Amino acid sequence: MTYIVRRLTLEEIYDLSRSCRHFQYLIREENLCKMLLR
Incomplete structure (x- = not known):
């Protein structure tokens, strides 16, 4: 994913x-969010 x-x-x-x-975990899971914002 x-x-x-x-x-x-x-x-x-x-x-x-x-x-x-x-x-919904795509915007709630902390590690995934950090990766996306880099």
Whole structure:
């Protein structure tokens, strides 16, 4: 999943997290968020 998320923009990740409750961890998981903001 990390490999796929790295290819997305922040806006796309946010939209994905809003589209399904199973993807909400994309914006809630601390380590993943740190990686995305770098």
